[in-house]
Amino acid sequence: MNFSGSFDKNTIGRLVEKSLTKLGEKASPELCFYVGSVVEKLLEEMEADKVKEEMVCAGRHFYNMGFMAGASGNISVRTGSDSILITPSGLNKGSMSSADMLKVNLQGEVIEESVRKPSSEMKMHLASYRHRPDIGAIIHSHPPFATSFAAAGLALDMPVLPEAILILGSVPIVEYGMPSTDEVPEKLIPWLPDHNVFLLANHGALVFGADLKEASHRMETLELYAKVILMARMLGGEKLLSAENLERLKNAFNIR
Numbered sequence: 385m386n387f388s389g390s391f392d393k394n395t396i397g398r399l400v401e402k403s404l405t406k407l408g409e410k411a412s413p414e415l416c417f418y419v420g421s422v423v424e425k426l427l428e429e430m431e432a433d434k435v436k437e438e439m440v441c442a443g444r445h446f447y448n449m450g451f452m453a454g455a456s457g458n459i460s461v462r463t464g465s466d467s468i469l470i471t472p473s474g475l476n477k478g479s480m481s482s483a484d485m486l487k488v489n490l491q492g493e494v495i496e497e498s499v500r501k502p503s504s505e506m507k508m509h510l511a512s513y514r515h516r517p518d519i520g521a522i523i524h525s526h527p528p529f530a531t532s533f534a535a536a537g538l539a540l541d542m543p544v545l546p547e548a549i550l551i552l553g554s555v556p557i558v559e560y561g562m563p564s565t566d567e568v569p570e571k572l573i574p575w576l577p578d579h580n581v582f583l584l585a586n587h588g589a590l591v592f593g594a595d596l597k598e599a600s601h602r603m604e605t606l607e608l609y610a611k612v613i614l615m616a617r618m619l620g621g622e623k624l625l626s627a628e629n630l631e632r633l634k635n636a637f638n639i640r
């Protein structure tokens with residue numbers, strides 16, 4: 385929950401005024417506004433601290449899973465209409481701390497002083513948030529099986545496992561873009577409206593979620609799905625769901 389969104393300074397100010405009135409005290413509008421502003425800032429900081437901790441946990445989790453070897457991979461979470469928290473560049477994602485997270489605006493300017501530099505793939509994150517106001521978190525990693533499909537230029541867009549269809553949707557191959565340059569978002573933008581999970585050609589995987597939990601589920605599901613498809617191909621090839629069963633699934637879960 386976004387505390388600052390639910391309890392802004394005006395709402396808090398009104399609550400202060402109400403409480404004081406109940407106690408028989410009179411509060412000036414200036415005092416109510418001041419208290420409201422202080423509490424709003426406090427709630428924002430508490431919420432940001434919680435998100436930073438969640439990012440640290442996600443980094444450790446995906447490092448331990450072998451998805452973010454060395455200093456690879458990056459995670460970001462939207463914290464406001466024009467701000468995100470993003471992991472730093474060049475740091476092992478298994479040993480980050482909350483203080484390593486950077487707050488940047490959607491133009492990529494660091495808005496809270498830090499000794500760290502934001503992820504070198506920040507442009508990819510920013511373009512995604514700008515084009516998809518509905519998403520709240522992004523994870524980029526190099527899971528071995530999904531990255532093998534990305535390296536082979538093979539999309540995971542055939543209807544095979546119901547769970548993958550529901551959680552991932554169709555997973556396209558996004559044309560190669562030189563890492564950390566504008567090429568990456570340029571190649572990605574055409575795919576953004578219709579997908580939440582992507583294979584970046586000759587690179588790795590990218591997933592979106594309404595929040596970090598949903599993005600994490602998608603990243604794990606993607607890797608399992610890639611592993612299953614690879615093994616199915618070793619056993620003679622995956623069998624697609626029939627058109628009838630696919631239709632039933634889509635109707636039952638109300639998906640496009």
Ligand SMILES: [Zn+2]
Nearest residue numbers: 456457587588
């Ligand atoms: Zn990468």
